[in-house]
Amino acid sequence: MILRLAFASLSARALTVGMTILAIALSVALFLGVEKIRTGAKASFADTISGTDLIVGARSGSVQLLLYSVFRIGNATNNMTWESYQDLAARPEVDWIVPISLGDSHRQFRVMGTTTAFFERYKYRSGQSLSVAGGAIMDDLFDAVIGADVAATLGYEVGAPIVVAHGLASFTEHKDQPFRVSGILEKTGTPVDRTVIVSLEAIEAIHVDWRNGAQIPGQSTSADAIRQMTLEPQAVTAALIGTQSRLQVFGLQRAINEYPQEPLLAILPGVALQELWQIVSIAETALIGVSGMVVVTALIGMMATIFSSLNERRREMAIFRAMGARPRAVLGLLVLEAVLMAAIGAALGLALLYAGLFIGQPLIDSAFGLWLPIEPPTLREVWVLLGVVTAGAIVSMVPAYRAYRMSLADGMMVRT
Amino acid sequence: MPDSDPIVLLKDVRYRWPGRKSFGLNIRHLELARAETVLLLGESGSGKSTLLSLICGTVAAGQGQVLLAGTDLASLTPGQRDRFRAEQIGLIFQQFNLLPFASVLDNIALPLQFAPTRRTRVDNAAQEARRLCIALGLPDDLLTARAGTLSVGQQQRVAAARALIGTPPLIVADEPTSSLDAETQGNFLELLFAQSRAHATSLLMVSHDARLADQFDRVIQMADVAQSLRDAA
Numbered sequence: 332m333i334l335r336l337a338f339a340s341l342s343a344r345a346l347t348v349g350m351t352i353l354a355i356a357l358s359v360a361l362f363l364g365v366e367k368i369r370t371g372a373k374a375s376f377a378d379t380i381s382g383t384d385l386i387v388g389a390r391s392g393s394v395q396l397l398l399y400s401v402f403r404i405g406n407a408t409n410n411m412t413w414e415s416y417q418d419l420a421a422r423p424e425v426d427w428i429v430p431i432s433l434g435d436s437h438r439q440f441r442v443m444g445t446t447t448a449f450f451e452r453y454k455y456r457s458g459q460s461l462s463v464a465g466g467a468i469m470d471d472l473f474d475a476v477i478g479a480d481v482a483a484t485l486g487y488e489v490g491a492p493i494v495v496a497h498g499l500a501s502f503t504e505h506k507d508q509p510f511r512v513s514g515i516l517e518k519t520g521t522p523v524d525r526t527v528i529v530s531l532e533a534i535e536a537i538h539v540d541w542r543n544g545a546q547i548p549g550q551s552t553s554a555d556a557i558r559q560m561t562l563e564p565q566a567v568t569a570a571l572i573g574t575q576s577r578l579q580v581f582g583l584q585r586a587i588n589e590y591p592q593e594p595l596l597a598i599l600p601g602v603a604l605q606e607l608w609q610i611v612s613i614a615e616t617a618l619i620g621v622s623g624m625v626v627v628t629a630l631i632g633m634m635a636t637i638f639s640s641l642n643e644r645r646r647e648m649a650i651f652r653a654m655g656a657r658p659r660a661v662l663g664l665l666v667l668e669a670v671l672m673a674a675i676g677a678a679l680g681l682a683l684l685y686a687g688l689f690i691g692q693p694l695i696d697s698a699f700g701l702w703l704p705i706e707p708p709t710l711r712e713v714w715v716l717l718g719v720v721t722a723g724a725i726v727s728m729v730p731a732y733r734a735y736r737m738s739l740a741d742g743m744m745v746r747t
Numbered sequence: 748m749p750d751s752d753p754i755v756l757l758k759d760v761r762y763r764w765p766g767r768k769s770f771g772l773n774i775r776h777l778e779l780a781r782a783e784t785v786l787l788l789g790e791s792g793s794g795k796s797t798l799l800s801l802i803c804g805t806v807a808a809g810q811g812q813v814l815l816a817g818t819d820l821a822s823l824t825p826g827q828r829d830r831f832r833a834e835q836i837g838l839i840f841q842q843f844n845l846l847p848f849a850s851v852l853d854n855i856a857l858p859l860q861f862a863p864t865r866r867t868r869v870d871n872a873a874q875e876a877r878r879l880c881i882a883l884g885l886p887d888d889l890l891t892a893r894a895g896t897l898s899v900g901q902q903q904r905v906a907a908a909r910a911l912i913g914t915p916p917l918i919v920a921d922e923p924t925s926s927l928d929a930e931t932q933g934n935f936l937e938l939l940f941a942q943s944r945a946h947a948t949s950l951l952m953v954s955h956d957a958r959l960a961d962q963f964d965r966v967i968q969m970a971d972v973a974q975s976l977r978d979a980a
Contacts, residue, residue, distance in 0.1 A: 339848045343895075653840070656829065657830075659826070742800055
C-alpha cells in the first residue's frame with residue numbers, strides 16, 4: 332500500500348517527475364551507450380585478428396603497423412622488399428606466411444593483394460575462418476573476392492566487373508585491367524568486410540604500365556599480354572606469420588627486428604593492441620568521466636525536484652504524521668519515491684539504449700565498421716543500473732532529511 | 748462510567764512554546780471518560796491546537812502528565828508515541844484531511860498501516876471502508892476515486908471514515924465542520940455520533956461554535972481548564 336501511495340504521489344506530479352525520470356533515463360542511456368561502444372570497439376578490435384603470431388612490415392611504429400595491416404587505418408610509410416619476404420618465408424620457425432599488399436582502392440574500399448593462403452590463415456573472433464557466401468575465392472589473375480560490406484554497399488554480385496583505382500582517393504583508375512568479382516565473403520564484422528581482395532600478382536598486373544604512380548603515356552598492355560608475364564612483386568606492404576611453435580615467437584620477432592638487410596618490424600598483434608589501448612585509455616577515461624557526470628547531474632536534478640516539492644507537500648507529510656507515521660517513515664517515503672524515480676529512469680534508460688542499438692546498429696556498422704552486439708545486459712551494466720538507483724537513494728537523503736526535520740517540527744499541524 | 752480509567756487525563760500540564768521563556772499553556776486538570784462525547788469550546792489562539800498536539804503526543808509537555816488510555820505519553824519514545832497515537836486516536840482535521848492523489852479506499856485504510864492492533868480488528872480493509880462509507884452516506888462507487896476529486900463535504904466524511912476504521916477508543920476532531928455548510932454540518936455530526944455510539948468511542952471535538960453544544964455529553968470551555976499565557980515574557 333505504501334508503494335501504491337508512493338506511485339500515486341509520483342503520478343500526481345507527473346510532469347516534473349516525468350522530466351526528472353527522462354533526465355535520468357537519458358543519462359543512463361548515454362552512460363551505458365558509451366560503455367557499449369567502448370567495449371564493443373575493444374572487442375571488435377580484439378576480434379579482428381587471431382591465430383597470427385607476428386605481423387611484419389617495414390620499420391615504423393608497432394601501432395601504426397597494426398593499424399594499416401589489419402585495420403586498414405592509415406598507410407604504410409614504406410614497403411618490405413620481396414627478397415626479405417622470401418627470406419622470412421624460408422626461415423625454419425615460420426610455419427606459414429601470408430603477404431599483404433595495400434595501396435589501391437575500389438570506390439571507397441581498399442584493395443588488398445594477397446595469396447589464397449590468406450583465406451586459410453586469416454582468423455577472426457577466436458579462430459573463425461573466412462567463408463565464401465557466394466561464388467569462389469579468386470582463381471584467375473583478374474578475379475577479386477569482395478567483403479560483405481563492399482557487396483552490399485555497391486550492390487555487386489558474383490561476376491560483376493570492377494575497376495581498381497590507384498592510390499586511395501585518386502581519379503586515375505586502372506581501367507585497362509577490369510576485374511571480375513569471383514566471390515563474396517560472409518559478413519565478419521572485421522575490416523575484411525570492407526576490403527576487395529585480389530591476388531598479389533594482380534596488384535603487379537595493374538601496375539605493369541605504370542611507373543612512379545603515373546601511367547606511362549601511350550603504353551597499354553593488353554590483359555592477355557599481361558597473363559603471359561611473370562608477375563613477381565617487387566615488394567609487399569606487410570606479412571602475417573604463423574610460427575611452428577609459440578615458443579619461437581619472441582626469437583623470430585627479435586631476428587626480424589635485427590634483420591640486417593632491411594629495417595623491418597615484427598609485432599605481436601596482442602601486444603600492439605595493448606599499446607593501442609594505452610594510447611586511447613585517456614580518452615576512454617575522459618569519456619566515462621563525462622558520461623558519469625551526466626548521470627550525477629541528472630541525480631542532482633532529481634534532488635532539486637524533491638527539494639522544491641517539499642513545501643507543497645508539507646500537508647501531505649502532516650497527514651502521514653497524524654495517521655501515526657513516524658518522521659522516519661516520512662523520510663523513508665521520500666527515499667522510496669526517489670528510488671522509484673531512479674529505478675524507472677534506469678529501466679527506461681536501458682530501454683532507450685536497446686532501442687538506440689536496434690536503430691543505430693546498422694548505421695554504426697556501415698559508418699564505422701563497428702558491430703555492436705545486442706545482448707542481454709552484462710553484469711557490469713546491471714551493477715551500473717543498481718549503482719544509479721543506490722546513488723538516487725543516497726542523493727534523496729538530503730531533501731528527505733529536511734522533510735524529516737520539517738515533519739518533526741510541524742507534527743500533524745501545518746501552520747498556514 | 749468508571750472515572751478510574753479515563754481515555755484522556757491531563758494533570759498539571761505545562762507547555763512552553765519553543766523559543767519562549769515562560770510557560771505558554773497551563774492545564775490543571777482535563778479528563779475525558781471512555782465513550783464520552785465532549786465539546787471543547789475556545790476562541791482561536793486559546794491553545795486548542797496545542798492541547799490536541801499534547802493529547803496526540805506530537806508535542807511533549809514540559810511538566811505534568813498526559814495520560815492516553817492510561818499510558819503516560821512521556822514514558823514512551825517518540826516512535827512509540829507515533830504508534831500509540833495511531834492505535835488510540837482517529838483524527839479529523841478542519842480541512843485538507845486527505846492525500847489528494849490517493850484513492851478514497853487508500854486514504855481510509857492509511858491509519859491501519861501504522862496501527863497493527865487496529866488492523867487486526869479489521870478483517871478486510873476494503874470491505875470495512877465500504878461499510879463505513881455507506882454508513883456515512885457516501886456512495887460506495889466513490890472508493891476508487893481519487894480523494895482530490897471529491898467535494899469538501901465528501902472529503903470530511905471520508906476523513907471521518909478514516910478516523911473510525913479499526914474502532915480506535917478516541918476520536919479527536921479539530922473543527923471538522925467549519926468548512927461545511929449548515930445542513931451538511933448537522934448531517935455530518937449526526938453520522939459521527941451514530942458511529943461513535945455504536946462502538947462506544949470517545950469523541951473530543953474542538954470548536955469555536957457554541958451552537959453545537961447541546962449534542963454533546965459535556966461541554967468544556969477552554970478558558971476554564973487552561974491558562975494561556977501567550978504574551979507573558
